[in-house]
Amino acid sequence: MPPKRITFITGNENKLKEVKMILSTGPSTEKDETPFELVNLPLDLDEIQEIDLEAIAIHKCKQAAQKVDKGNAVFVEDTALRFDAFNGLPGAYIKWFLKSLGLEKIVKMLEPYENKGAQAVTTIAYADENGEFHTFQGITEGIIVDSRGPTDFGWDSIFQPLESGGKTYAEMNKTNKNLISHRGRAFEKFKSHLYNN
Numbered sequence: 001m002p003p004k005r006i007t008f009i010t011g012n013e014n015k016l017k018e019v020k021m022i023l024s025t026g027p028s029t030e031k032d033e034t035p036f037e038l039v040n041l042p043l044d045l046d047e048i049q050e051i052d053l054e055a056i057a058i059h060k061c062k063q064a065a066q067k068v069d070k071g072n073a074v075f076v077e078d079t080a081l082r083f084d085a086f087n088g089l090p091g092a093y094i095k096w097f098l099k100s101l102g103l104e105k106i107v108k109m110l111e112p113y114e115n116k117g118a119q120a121v122t123t124i125a126y127a128d129e130n131g132e133f134h135t136f137q138g139i140t141e142g143i144i145v146d147s148r149g150p151t152d153f154g155w156d157s158i159f160q161p162l163e164s165g166g167k168t169y170a171e172m173n174k175t176n177k178n179l180i181s182h183r184g185r186a187f188e189k190f191k192s193h194l195y196n197n
C-alpha cells in the first residue's frame with residue numbers, strides 16, 4: 001500500500017524546514033520508515049481574531065481541508081508568543097507585531113516590566129482522511145532578551161528558552177532547538193498520533 005499522503009499548508013519556509021526535520025524520524029527519534037508522505041501547499045490561510053489558540057488553528061484547518069481533495073489528510077499549525085507581563089498577548093498576533101514593530105521595539109515593550117517571562121506555543125490542527133479534527137499543542141517557557149544570533153526566523157533571536165543553557169533559539173542548531181521547542185513538542189504528540197492510527 002502506498003504511504004498515506006498528508007498535506008501541510010503553510011507559507012512559512014522556516015516552519016516547513018523544521019517540520020520536515022521533526023517528522024522525518026519515528027516518535028522515539030529512532031530512524032524509521034515514515035508511514036506517510038508529506039506534501040506542502042504554500043498558501044496563506046485566513047487567521048481569525050481570537051485569544052484561544054485552538055480556535056485559531058481549527059479555523060485555519062477548516063479552510064485547509066477545503067484546499068485538498070476529499071479523503072486527503074491535511075494539517076496546519078499556528079504559532080504564538082505569549083508575554084506573561086501582558087497576560088498572554090501578543091499571542092497569535094506576534095506575526096503582526098513583528099511586521100510592524102520589529103524585534104527591537106518588541107523587546108522595548110517589556111522594558112517597564114521586571115517579568116520578561118514568555119511562552120512559545122505551537123498549536124497543530126489536523127483534519128484526518130475521515131474529516132475528523134484533532135489538535136496537538138507544544139509549549140516552551142522562556143524569557144525575552146535583546147536580540148542574539150541570526151535574525152532570519154521570526155523572533156528566534158529574542159526568545160531564550162529556560163532549558164537552553166542561556167542560548168536564544170537563534171543561537172541553537174536546529175536539532176537542539178527541535179528537541180526543546182514549542183514546535184518540536186507539538187509535533188512529537190502529532191507524530192505519536194500518526195504512528196498509532
Ligand SMILES: O=c1[nH]c(=O)c2ncn([C@@H]3O[C@H](COP(=O)(O)OP(=O)(O)OP(=O)(O)O)[C@@H](O)[C@H]3O)c2[nH]1
Pocket residue numbers: 009010011012015043044045047077078079080094095096098153154155156157169183
Ligand atoms: O522565531 C520564531 N521561531 C519559531 O519557531 C516560529 N514559528 C513561527 N514564528 C513566527 O511567528 C509568527 C507566527 O505566525 P503564524 O503561525 O501564523 O505563521 P505564518 O503566518 O508565518 O505561517 P502559516 O500561518 O502560513 O503557517 C510568524 O511571524 C512566524 O514567522 C516563529 N518565530
Ligand SMILES: [Mg+2]
Pocket residue numbers: 047
Ligand atoms: Mg499565518
